[in-house]
Amino acid sequence: MWLMIALILGAPVAEQVDPTKAVITLKPPWVSVFQEENVTLLCEGPHQPGDTATQWFLNGTAIKTLAPRYSINSATFDDSGEYKCQTGLSMLSDPVQLEIHSDWLLLQVTSRVFTEGDPLALRCHAWKNMPVYKMLFYKDGKPFRFSNQNSEFTILQTNLSHNGIYHCSGERRRRYTSAGVSITIKELFPAPVLRTSFSSPHQEGNLVNLSCETKLPSEKPGQQLYFSFYVGNKTLISRTTSSEYQTFIAKKEDCRLYWCEAATGDGNLIKRSPELELPVLGLQSTTPVWFHFLFYLAVGIISESYLPRGRARDPVSKSRTGDLYLHR
Numbered sequence: 001m002w003l004m005i006a007l008i009l010g011a012p013v014a015e016q017v018d019p020t021k022a023v024i025t026l027k028p029p030w031v032s033v034f035q036e037e038n039v040t041l042l043c044e045g046p047h048q049p050g051d052t053a054t055q056w057f058l059n060g061t062a063i064k065t066l067a068p069r070y071s072i073n074s075a076t077f078d079d080s081g082e083y084k085c086q087t088g089l090s091m092l093s094d095p096v097q098l099e100i101h102s103d104w105l106l107l108q109v110t111s112r113v114f115t116e117g118d119p120l121a122l123r124c125h126a127w128k129n130m131p132v133y134k135m136l137f138y139k140d141g142k143p144f145r146f147s148n149q150n151s152e153f154t155i156l157q158t159n160l161s162h163n164g165i166y167h168c169s170g171e172r173r174r175r176y177t178s179a180g181v182s183i184t185i186k187e188l189f190p191a192p193v194l195r196t197s198f199s200s201p202h203q204e205g206n207l208v209n210l211s212c213e214t215k216l217p218s219e220k221p222g223q224q225l226y227f228s229f230y231v232g233n234k235t236l237i238s239r240t241t242s243s244e245y246q247t248f249i250a251k252k253e254d255c256r257l258y259w260c261e262a263a264t265g266d267g268n269l270i271k272r273s274p275e276l277e278l279p280v281l282g283l284q285s286t287t288p289v290w291f292h293f294l295f296y297l298a299v300g301i302i303s304e305s306y307l308p309r310g311r312a313r314d315p316v317s318k319s320r321t322g323d324l325y326l327h328r
C-alpha cells in the first residue's frame with residue numbers, strides 16, 4: 001500500500017524536482033511591488049560555456065530578450081503576471097507570480113508558497129517609501145506583531161501553523177491598511193510513525209527491528225532525512241541515514257516507550273513520532289512483589305513435595321514456574 005502511494009505520488013514529483021531546472025530570483029526580493037517601482041528578475045541555470053542566452057516568458061508568451069537578467073523599470077500593470085525562464089541546458093523554471101499594485105500600503109512577501117522550514121520575510125511598504133509608524137502585522141485578522149518603525153519582519157522557520165492571510169497597517173496622520181496576502185505552507189514530510197517488525201509480545205533480550213516510517217520529501221531535490229531512535233529519554237542511535245534500527249528489547253527495569261525522530265540534513269526541521277510501547281512478556285505484572293514471593297514460595301513447596309528430589313531443580317520445572325509467572 002505504502003509502496004503504491006509512493007509510486008503514484010513519486011512519478012510526477014520526480015520531474016518537478018529535476019536539478020536542471022532554471023531558478024528565478026527577484027531583486028529586491030518581493031513578489032509584489034508598487035507601480036513605478038523597479039524590479040529585476042535573474043535567471044540562473046545550466047548553460048554551455050559562453051552561451052548565456054536566456055528565454056523569458058510572461059503569461060506563457062516569449063519576451064523579446066535573451067539576457068539572463070530582465071529589468072523592469074517603473075513597473076506598470078502590464079508587467080504583472082507569471083514569469084518563467086529557461087537557460088541553454090535547463091528546463092523551464094518554476095513560475096514567479098509578480099503583482100503590480102496601486103495603494104497606500106502594501107504587504108510585501110518573498111513568495112506566496114513555502115515549504116515548512118523555509119524563512120518567510122514580510123515587509124509593510126508604503127507608497128513612495130513615505131514614513132509610516134506604529135505598524136501592525138496581522139494574520140487572519142489578528143495582530144501578531146507591532147513595530148514602531150522597522151517595516152520588515154522575518155519568520156525564520158515556517159511551519160504549517162503559518163498558513164493564512166496576512167496584512168499590515170500603519171499610521172501617517174491616519175491609519176492605513178494593506179490588502180491581504182494569502183500564504184501557503186506546504187508540508188515537507190509528515191511526522192514519522194514508529195513500527196516494529198513482528199507482532200507483540202516480545203521476549204526480553206530478543207532483537208527487534210524498529211522502523212521510523214515517513215514519506216520522503218518530494219519538494220526539495222536531493223533532500224536526505226536523518227533518523228534518531230529513542231527509548232524513554234535514552235538515545236539508541238542519533239542521526240543515521242537508515243530509517244531502520246535493530247535493538248535488543250530493554251531490560252525489565254528500563255522504560256519501554258520507544259519513539260523516533262526524522263530530521264532534515266540542516267536540522268531545521270525535526271519531527272517526532274508518537275511513542276510506541278513494546279509489550280514484553282513477564283512485564284505485565286501489576287501485583288506487588290510480596291505476592292510473587294508468597295506465590296513462588298507456595299509453588300516451591302508444592303513442587304518440592306510432589307516431585308522427586310533433584311527434579312525440582314532441573315530446567316524444565318524452572319521454566320514451568322516461569323510460565324506460571326508469565327501467564328499469571
Ligand SMILES: *[C@@H]1O[C@H](CO)[C@@H](O)[C@H](O)[C@H]1NC(C)=O
Nearest residue numbers: 035036037038039072073074
Ligand atoms: C528606477 O530606476 C531608475 C533608473 O534606473 C531610477 O532613476 C529610478 O529612481 C528608480 N525608481 C525607483 C522607484 O527606485
Ligand SMILES: *[C@@H]1O[C@H](CO)[C@@H](O)[C@H](O)[C@H]1NC(C)=O
Nearest residue numbers: 058059077078079080081082
Ligand atoms: C498576465 O496575466 C495576468 C493575470 O493572470 C494579467 O493581470 C496580466 O495583465 C497579464 N500580463 C500580460 C502582459 O498579458
Ligand SMILES: *[C@@H]1O[C@H](CO)[C@@H](O)[C@H](O)[C@H]1NC(C)=O
Nearest residue numbers: 155156157158159160161162
Ligand atoms: C510554529 O512556529 C512557531 C514559531 O514561529 C511556534 O511557536 C509554534 O509552536 C510552531 N508550531 C508547530 C506546530 O511546530
Ligand SMILES: *[C@@H]1O[C@H](CO)[C@@H](O)[C@H](O)[C@H]1NC(C)=O
Nearest residue numbers: 197198208209210244245246
Ligand atoms: C530485522 O532486520 C534484519 C537486518 O535488517 C533482518 O535480517 C531480519 O530478518 C529482520 N527481522 C525481522 C523479524 O524482520
Ligand SMILES: *[C@@H]1O[C@H](CO)[C@@H](O)[C@H](O)[C@H]1NC(C)=O
Nearest residue numbers: 231232233234253254255256
Ligand atoms: C530519564 O528517565 C529516568 C527514569 O525515567 C530518570 O531517572 C532520569 O532522570 C531521566 N533522565 C533525564 C536526563 O531526563
